[in-house]
Amino acid sequence: MNLLAWLTTTDHKRIGILYLTTSLFYLLVAGALALGIRTQLARPENTVVDAHTYAQMFTLHGTAMIFLVIAPFALGLANFLIPLQIGAAEMAFPRLNATSYWLFLFGGLVVFGGAASAEGAAATGWTAYAPLSEIAVSTGIGQDLWIVGVFLVSVATILTAINLITTTFVYRAPGMTMWRLPIFTWEMVATSLLIFMAFPALAADLLLLFVDRRFGGHAFDPNGGGSAVLWQHLFWFFGHPEVYVMILPYFGVISEIIPVFSRKPIFGYTGLVLSAFAIAGLSMGVWAHHMFTTGAVNNPFFSFVSFLIAVPTGVKFFNWIGTMWRGSITFPTPMLFSVGFLLNFLFGGVTGVMVASPPIDYHAQDSYFVVAHFHYTLGGGSLFAIFAALFFWWPKMFGSLLDERLGKLCFWLLFVGFNVTFLPMHLAGIDGMPRRVVTYADMGALPLLNLIATLGSYVMAAGVVVFVVNVVLTMRRRIPAGNDPWGANSLEWWTSSPPHEHGFTSLPPIRSERPVFDARHPEVAVRR
Amino acid sequence: MLAADWRLFALVGLAVALLVWALILFAALRWRRRDGDPLPPQFRRHDALEITWTVLPLVLVCGLFVYTYRAEATVESLDATPDLAVAVNGFRWGWSFAYTGGPVITGDANAPPQLVLPVDKLTRITLTSADVNHAFWVPDFLFKRDAIPGQATQFDLRPTKLGTYLGHCAEFCGLDHARMNFSVRVVAPDEYARWLRAQRIGARP
Amino acid sequence: MTTGLRLFISSGAFSIAIAVSYWLVAHEVVGTFLLGFMALALSFVAGYMIVAEREADLVGDRGDAQRADAAGEVVGSFSVHSPLPVWAALALTGIVLGLVVSPVLAGLGLVAALAVGALFIVQSR
Numbered sequence: 001m002n003l004l005a006w007l008t009t010t011d012h013k014r015i016g017i018l019y020l021t022t023s024l025f026y027l028l029v030a031g032a033l034a035l036g037i038r039t040q041l042a043r044p045e046n047t048v049v050d051a052h053t054y055a056q057m058f059t060l061h062g063t064a065m066i067f068l069v070i071a072p073f074a075l076g077l078a079n080f081l082i083p084l085q086i087g088a089a090e091m092a093f094p095r096l097n098a099t100s101y102w103l104f105l106f107g108g109l110v111v112f113g114g115a116a117s118a119e120g121a122a123a124t125g126w127t128a129y130a131p132l133s134e135i136a137v138s139t140g141i142g143q144d145l146w147i148v149g150v151f152l153v154s155v156a157t158i159l160t161a162i163n164l165i166t167t168t169f170v171y172r173a174p175g176m177t178m179w180r181l182p183i184f185t186w187e188m189v190a191t192s193l194l195i196f197m198a199f200p201a202l203a204a205d206l207l208l209l210f211v212d213r214r215f216g217g218h219a220f221d222p223n224g225g226g227s228a229v230l231w232q233h234l235f236w237f238f239g240h241p242e243v244y245v246m247i248l249p250y251f252g253v254i255s256e257i258i259p260v261f262s263r264k265p266i267f268g269y270t271g272l273v274l275s276a277f278a279i280a281g282l283s284m285g286v287w288a289h290h291m292f293t294t295g296a297v298n299n300p301f302f303s304f305v306s307f308l309i310a311v312p313t314g315v316k317f318f319n320w321i322g323t324m325w326r327g328s329i330t331f332p333t334p335m336l337f338s339v340g341f342l343l344n345f346l347f348g349g350v351t352g353v354m355v356a357s358p359p360i361d362y363h364a365q366d367s368y369f370v371v372a373h374f375h376y377t378l379g380g381g382s383l384f385a386i387f388a389a390l391f392f393w394w395p396k397m398f399g400s401l402l403d404e405r406l407g408k409l410c411f412w413l414l415f416v417g418f419n420v421t422f423l424p425m426h427l428a429g430i431d432g433m434p435r436r437v438v439t440y441a442d443m444g445a446l447p448l449l450n451l452i453a454t455l456g457s458y459v460m461a462a463g464v465v466v467f468v469v470n471v472v473l474t475m476r477r478r479i480p481a482g483n484d485p486w487g488a489n490s491l492e493w494w495t496s497s498p499p500h501e502h503g504f505t506s507l508p509p510i511r512s513e514r515p516v517f518d519a520r521h522p523e524v525a526v527r528r
Numbered sequence: 529m530l531a532a533d534w535r536l537f538a539l540v541g542l543a544v545a546l547l548v549w550a551l552i553l554f555a556a557l558r559w560r561r562r563d564g565d566p567l568p569p570q571f572r573r574h575d576a577l578e579i580t581w582t583v584l585p586l587v588l589v590c591g592l593f594v595y596t597y598r599a600e601a602t603v604e605s606l607d608a609t610p611d612l613a614v615a616v617n618g619f620r621w622g623w624s625f626a627y628t629g630g631p632v633i634t635g636d637a638n639a640p641p642q643l644v645l646p647v648d649k650l651t652r653i654t655l656t657s658a659d660v661n662h663a664f665w666v667p668d669f670l671f672k673r674d675a676i677p678g679q680a681t682q683f684d685l686r687p688t689k690l691g692t693y694l695g696h697c698a699e700f701c702g703l704d705h706a707r708m709n710f711s712v713r714v715v716a717p718d719e720y721a722r723w724l725r726a727q728r729i730g731a732r733p
Numbered sequence: 734m735t736t737g738l739r740l741f742i743s744s745g746a747f748s749i750a751i752a753v754s755y756w757l758v759a760h761e762v763v764g765t766f767l768l769g770f771m772a773l774a775l776s777f778v779a780g781y782m783i784v785a786e787r788e789a790d791l792v793g794d795r796g797d798a799q800r801a802d803a804a805g806e807v808v809g810s811f812s813v814h815s816p817l818p819v820w821a822a823l824a825l826t827g828i829v830l831g832l833v834v835s836p837v838l839a840g841l842g843l844v845a846a847l848a849v850g851a852l853f854i855v856q857s858r
Contacts, residue, residue, distance in 0.1 A: 008814040051703045086793070095815050095853070102822030110830060125700050131677060132660040132701060141833055148829035155825070169737045172793025174803045178736035180796075193744065197771050214832070222678025228661060229676055233763040263561070265572045271582075281744065284771060285751045288764070293663060294674045295681035298759035299604075300597050307589040307596075311582060317548060318581045324555040328568045331556075342552050350541040353589070357596040359533040359603055363670040366663060366698040432667030434698045437706035501813075507800050524570050 010094035012079050013499060015101050017397060019076020020390075022105055023069050027386075028464070029112075030064035033057045035461055038421070042454040044442035054438040055123035056115065056142070062126030063146065066242065067153045068108045070382045074249030075100075075160045077389055078188045080397060082164060084492035085182045087173025087510065089502040092166040100156040100163070107152030114142030114149075122146035125436060127239070128209070130220030130231035135213040144213060147206050154199050154206070161192035173491075175510035180528050182490040182513055183272050187252030190276040191245050197284055198241035205234035229296050236287035244283040246378060247345075248276060250385030251316055254338050257392050258320055260488045261335040262327030265514060268319035269528075275312035282309045292361045299358045306356035313349055317342070332486075333407030337388035340415050344380025348373055351426070366436075369429025375422045387414065387467070394474075395481030399497045406470040413463030420456030424449040489514035530670040533599045540592065603671070607684050610652035614643065618655070618662035618675040618697065621704035631727035637707035643695075644713050646720035651685045663698035666712055672698050687714040735794060738786055741779040748772035817856070821849045 009015065036057055040048045049057065083091055091097050114121035119140025124133045133143055168181070168189055209231070211217035218224025220231045251272075259266045266272065285305045288297040320342060329335070351373040355361045364370050387410070395401045428449045433440055440446050484493040493516045495504050508519040511527045518525035559568075615626040622636030625643045635641025645651050655664055657675035665672035668691075673683055697708035715723065752768035755761070792803045824845035831839025 005814070007819050008816050010812055010815050010818065051706070055700075055703075094812060095818050098815070098818030099821045102819045103825060106822055106826040110826065129661050129699075137660060137702065144833040145830075148833055151829060152826060169735075170791065170793075172791065174792045174798035174800055175796060176793050177796050178794075189740075193740075196774070201767060210832075226678075228678055230763060233767070237764070237767045262559075262568075264568055265570055267571070268573055268578055270573070271578050277740070277744070281747045281751075284748070284768070285755065293672055294676060295683070296676070296679065297764075298761060299600060301755065301758045303596055303600075304593050307593050308586075310589055311585045314585045315578070315582055318578075321548075321551050321555055322574075322577075324552075324559065326568055326571075327555075327559050328561040328565045329556060329559050330561050339552065339556055343549060346545055346548050346552075350545045353592070354537045354541055357533060357537055357592070357599075359530050359596065359599045360537055362603070362672055363530065363534070363667065365672065366665070366700075367667075432665075432694065432696065434665065434696050434706075436700040439706055509800070511796075521567065524567060526570075526572075 008098075010098045011501070012083050012091045012094065012097060013397075015097050016076045016078075016080025018101050019072050019079060019104070020397075022101075022108070023073040023076060026064050026068040026108060027073075030061050030069055031461065031464060033061040033064070035457055037061060038454040038457040040438065041440070041450045043451070044447050045439050049438070051438045052120065052123060055125075055436070056121045058436055059122050059125050059146075060112065060115070063111060063122070063150070064108070065378070066126055066246065067150055068104075068111075070246045070378060070386070071157065071242070072104055072153075073386055073389075074188075074191070074246070075157065075164075077253070077393070078164055078184075078191075078249065079160070081393070081492055082167060082185055082188060083171070084495065084499060084503055085185050085490050086168060086171060087176050087491050087504065087507055088167060088171035089504075090171075091163050092170060093163050096159055097163050100159045103152045103156035103159075107149045107156065109149075110145050110152065111149030114140075114145035117141050117145070127235060128231075129228075129235075130209060130212070131222075131228055133209060133213075133231075134221060144210065147210050147213075151203060151206050154203050157195055158199050161195035164188050165192045173507055173510060176491075177528075179269075179273075180510060180513050180515075182252075183255035183266055183269070184249070184252035184490075186273050187248045187255070187276050190280045191248045193277075194241045194245050194248070194280045194283065198238045198245070201234050202238035202242075205231060205238070208234070229291070229294060232291050232294070233288070236290045237284075239290065240287045241280075241283045243374070243378070244279060246382055248279065250341070250382045250389075251276070253385045253389045253392075254320060254341055255316075256488075256490065257334045257338045257388055258323045259514075260486050261332065261338075262324045262329050263487075264323055264327045265489075265512075265517075266319070267322030267325070268315070269513060271315050272319050275315045278312040279309060282312070289356060289361070292358045293365045303356055303358055307353065310349065310353050310356075317346065332391075333402070333404060333411055334388045334392035334486075336408065336411040337384050337391065340411065341381055341384040341388065344376055344384060344415075344418065348376030348378075348380055351376065364429060366434055367429035368425040368433045368435055371435050372422050372425035372429060375425070379422065380418055384414070384418075387411070390467075392486070393492075395485050396492055396497050396499070398475075399480055400474055400478045401481045401485055402474050403470050406466055406473070410463050410466040410470065413459055413466060417456050417459030417461075417463055421453045421460060422456070424452045424456075428453075484516065487520075489517040491515055494519075529599055529602050533596070534670070536595065537592070540588075604683070606652070606682060607650050609650075610684060611646070611649040613652040613654065615654045615656070616643075616664055616675070617658055618664065618701075618708075619658035620660065620702055621697070621708040623664075623695075623708070623710045627724070627727075629728075631724075631730075633727075635710065637704045637709070640709045640711060642692075642711045642713055644715060644720060644723050645685065645687055646717045647687055647690055647714050649686065649717065649720075651687075652682060653685060654680050654682050656680045660701050661699045662701050662708070664695065665698035666693050666695045668693040669712075674699055687712070690714050690716065735782075735786060735789070735791075738779065738782045741775055741782055745772060745775035745779045748775050815856075817849055817853055820845065821853075824849055 121142040208219040212219050218226040220226050288302045289306045291297050355364050481497050508515045613628045617624045623641050624634040626632045633641045655675045657677045662675040663672050693712045695710040749772045752772050756765045792798050824842050827842025828839050
C-alpha cells in the first residue's frame with residue numbers, strides 16, 4: 001500500500017496496525033530513555049547526564065510509556081480485533097477512528113517536540129504537579145507543548161472509547177449476544193467506560209494549567225487564591241483509572257490466550273465480566289491513595305476502597321488458574337508471556353495492597369518501592385501482555401508466524417532482565433532512595449542495588465533487540481500461517497490471515513464465546 | 529507501630545504471593561500436554577468455588593483495613609501537649625527548622641541543615657513550603673509528609689533511639705531535588721538543653 | 734432490557750452511591766463534585782438509552798439468530814478511504830500548537846477545522 005492509501009485509510013485493521021506500529025516505535029524511544037536513566041543511576045554521584053536533562057528523560061519516559069505506548073497499543077489491538085471478534089464488517093465510525101489515530105500520532109510528536117525547544121522538553125514528571133509546572137517555575141514552552149500534546153492524545157483516546165462501545169453494542173453478528181462476547185471485547189468495553197469517566201478530568205486539569213501559564217490564571221497558585229492540591233485531585237481522578245485503562249485490556253489478552261493453550265474454555269466467564277466492571281467502578285473511588293502523604297484527604301476512605309479492588313483482581317487470577325487447571329497445556333511464546341504476566345503482575349498486586357495501607361505508604365510513597373510496584377504491574381504485567389499479544393495475533397495481522405525459537409529467547413531475556421531490574425528497587429525504596437533523583441549518595445546498599453538494576457535493564461534491552469530481529473526475519477521469510485495456526489476460539493480465527501477487506505466472507509454459527517472452537521469440536525460445543 | 533504494619537503486610541503479602549505462584553506453577557507443570565492427549569474435560573464454572581474465592585479475600589482485606597485504620601489513627605494523632613514545637617519550611621532547595629523561641633536552623637543543598645531533637649520527647653512539627661511541593665522524609669522513621677504551598681500540615685515525632693538519621697526531600701521539586709537533604713540528630717534531653725542554650729546564646733545579637 | 738443498558742444503569746447507581754458515601758465520610762468538595770458529575774453523566778446516558786431502546790431490535794441480541802437473519806441488512810455506508818481524518822487531526826493540532834507558539838497558526842487551524850467540519854456534513858448527506 002502506498003503512502004497516500006495509508007494516510008487516508010479508514011479500515012479498522014489498517015488503523016489498528018498504524019496504532020501498533022506507532023506505539024511500538026514510542027516503546028523503543030521510551031525504552032532508550034529508560035536505559036539512559038539506568039545508566040546514569042548505575043553508580044552513585046554519576047555524571048552521565050545533568051539534572052535538567054535527567055528530569056526531561058524521566059518525564060518523557062513516563063509520559064511516553066503511559067500515553068503513547070501502553071494505552072494506544074491496547075486501543076490499536078482493540079481496533080483490529082473487536083469488529084472481527086464480534087463479526088462486524090467495520091467500526092461504527094470509521095473516519096472518527098482514523099482521526100483518533102492521527103491525533104495520537106501528532107500529540108506524541110508535539111510532546112517530544114518540546115525537546116527541541118530552547119529550554120528543553122517538559123521536566124516535571126509525567127504527573128506535572130503544580131506549582132512546579134506553573135510558568136513562574138517551569139519557564140520553557142516544553143511544558144506547554146506537553147500540555148497540548150497530552151490534550152490531543154486525550155481527545156484521541158476518548159473518541160476511540162466512544163467508537164469501541166458503540167461498535168460493540170450495535171454491530172454484533174447474529175447470535176453474538178453480549179454474554180457470548182470474547183473476554184477481550186468485554187474488557188475493552190470496561191476500559192472504554194473508564195476512559196469516558198476519567199479523561200475529562202485530565203482535560204480540565206490541563207486546561208486550567210494552560211490558562212494559569214498563558215492567560216494569567218491562578219487555579220493552582222495559593223498566592224492568587226488557588227489551591228496546589230487541586231491539581232492533584234483532578235490529576236489522580238484521571239490518573240488512577242488510567243492505570244486500569246492500562247491493565248484491563250491486557251487482562252483481556254491473557255483471557256484469550258490461556259484458554260487456547262490449555263485447550264479448555266475460559267473458567268468463570270461471568271466472574272471475569274463482573275470483576276472487570278467492579279474494578280472499573282471501584283477504581284474511580286481510589287484516586288487520593290496517591291495523596292496519602294499530603295495530609296489533605298480522608299485517608300481511610302481511599303484506603304478501604306483500594307483494599308476492595310484487590311478482591312475482583314483476585315477473582316480474575318483464580319479464573320485464569322482455573323482455566324489451566326486439569327487442562328492440556330502447551331507453551332508456545334504467547335503462553336510463556338502469559339504465564340510470565342501472571343507471575344509478575346501478582347507481585348505488583350501484592351505490593352499494591354501494601355501501599356494501600358497509609359502507614360506503609362508514609363514510607364513507600366515517592367520512593368523506589370512505589371517505582372518497583374508500578375513497574376511490576378505495568379512492565380511485568382502490561383508489557384508482557386503486549387508481547388503475548390504480538391506473538392499471538394501476529395499471524396492473523398500479517399499472515400505469517402513469528403519465529404518460535406527467537407520468541408522463546410526473547411521471553412527469557414525479558415523475564416530474567418525484568419525481574420533483575422525491578423526486584424532490587426523494592427529494597428532501594430525501603431532503604432530510603434527517593435524517586436526522580438538524578439543521583440544518590442554512595443552509602444549503604446544503594447550502589448549495589450542500583451548496579452544490579454542497571455545490568456538487568458541491559459538484559460531487557462537485549463530481549464527487545466531479539467524481538468526486532470525476529471520481526472525482520474519473519475517479514476522476509478513469510479511462511480503462511482493459515483486462518484487458525486493456534487487452534488483458537490474466537491471469530492477472528494475464522495477468517496483469513498490477514499483478514500479480508502470487510503472481515504468475513506462467511507460466519508460460523510455463534511452459540512458461545514468460542515464459535516470457532518465449537519465449529520471444529522461440535523461434539524463438545526455448549527450453548528451459552 | 530509503622531514497622532509492625534510493614535511486617536504484617538509483608539508477611540501476609542508474601543504468603544498470598546507464594547500460594548498463588550505455587551498454584552500457577554503447579555497447574556502449568558502438572559498438566560503439560562503429552563502427544564496424543566485427548567481434549568481435557570471442558571468445565572467452565574464452579575459456583576461454590578467462585579463464591580469462596582470472592583468472599584475469603586473480601587474478609588481478608590477487611591481485616592487488613594481494620595488493622596490499618598487503627599495503625600493510622602495512632603500515627604496521625606496529635607498530642608494535646610507536645611514537649612516542643614518546630615516549624616519546618618521547605619524551599620528550593622533546602623530546609624529551615626524554626627524552634628519555638630529560637631533558634632532558626634537553615635541549610636541548603638551545599639550545607640544540609642540538622643534538626644536536633646530530644647529522645648523520648650514529643651515534638652510537634654508544623655510543615656510548610658515556600659514555593660513548590662516538597663516532602664519531609666526521614667527513612668529511618670518510616671515516615672514522610674508532603675510540604676504543600678498554601679497549607680500548613682502538622683504531625684508529631686517521638687524519636688525513641690539516639691542517633692543521627694538522614695532526611696530527603698521526597699517530592700520532585702526541580703534541579704537540586706536530589707540534593708535537598710537534611711539530617712535529624714536525636715540526643716539525650718540534657719544534651720538537647722545544652723544545645724538549645726548554646727544556639728540561643730549564639731543567636732543573640 | 735439490553736445488557737448495555739443494564740451496564741449503564743448499574744454504573745450510574747454505583748456512582749451515585751459512591752458520591753454520596755464520599756461526601757458523608759470525607760466532606761470534601763472537589764472529590765464530591767467529580768464523583769457527582771460522573772454520576773450525572775452515567776445517569777444521562779442510561780436515561781437516553783432507555784428511550785432509544787424502545788425501538789431497538791438488534792440481530793446481535795437474538796441468541797437464536799441465524800446468519801441469514803442479517804442478510805440484506807443496510808448498516809450504513811462505510812467509506813474505505815477519506816482524507817478528512819488526517820486533515821481534522823492536523824487542524825486540531827494546529828489550533829493547540831498555535832495557542833503555544835503562534836496565534837496565526839491557531840487561526841489557520843481553526844479555519845481548517847471549520848472547513849473539515851463543513852466537508853464532513855456535506856459528505857454525510
